[in-house]
Amino acid sequence: MPVTEEQRQQVVENAIREISHIATLPEVTLRIIELVEDPTSTAQDLHAVISNDPALSSRILKVVNSSFYGLPGQIASINRAIVMLGLNAVKNIAIAASLAKLFRGGELTPNFSAKELWNHSNATAIGCKLISDSQGLGLGDEAYLAGLIHDIGIMVEMQYDRSKLIDALDKTGAGPEGVPKVSLLETELEVFGANHQHFGQGLCAKWKFPAPFAAATGFHHNPLSAQSEQVKLVSVVHAADCLAGRVDSGFRLDNPGCQIQKEVRELLKLSDEKIEELAIKLQNITADAANML
Secondary structure (H helix, E strand, C coil), rough: CCCHHHHHHHHHHHHHHCCCCCCCCCCHHHHHHHHHHCCCCCCHHHHHHHHCHHHHHHHHHHHHHHCCCCCCCCCCCCHHHHHHCCCCHHHHHHHHHHHHCCCCCCCCEEEHHHHHHHHHHHHHHHHHHHHHHHHHCCCCCHHHHHHHHHHHHHHHHHHHHHHHHEEEEEEEEHHHHHCCCHHHHHHHHHHHHHHHHHHHHHHHHCCCCCCCHHHHHHHCCCCHHCCCHHEEEHHHHHHHHHHHHHHCCCCCCCCCCCCCCCCHHHHCCCCHHHHHHHHHHHHHHHHHHCCCC
């Protein structure tokens, strides 16, 4: 029996409320987000906050010095990292380091583990930046974070009711080469009364994330349904999600065909040749970036 929009919203609100003690961002991360969103903040303000957290500082330096950023020479200080990457990129790394802690947990089914989903999220984030840079969209840092959090709703489901998530995962079935027979989006609706897009959007609202990120979590499977000013970013996430599903051991339970929607390809001007080129680049980069965070 189909659920109403009101019932779906209630399901999401109940889940977010139930896991509120688990799905929280560290105070330092929230402070970093506030600083970067404040136009009066400076690089010195950001440096002062990050320097008080040695673990976060070391993670940021590890990422900055990875091949993903391809900077010349080793960056040894947070101050230098902020100068080289900019406030937004450092904010995204800080959020990524915090989110990594949420993607913990053993294998739920033979076809799913939180670690695999985290690897897919990282691959999608990298794919977003590749697409943005390749197509001259100017969304690099914003697109990276949007890609990283796009499937956070699945972790909401996992924290809220593991048995229901296992049921939804099992109902997808196992087709040839691990390709599911039914999309996870359908089985989530059947089991939870909402899918991971709804849960992800709800969590972004709780965390007071900017609207574009809530849109990325809430519409990455149907990007043209997002508000007009957010369609381009969400389309980038959709395309990167599809590309990431094609890499080795890529997560594709929610997107069995890994096909980029025709309208998205046209919007982003992605030819068959360009998609193939980006897929190869993504495969090479993800292999190196797997342990970045």
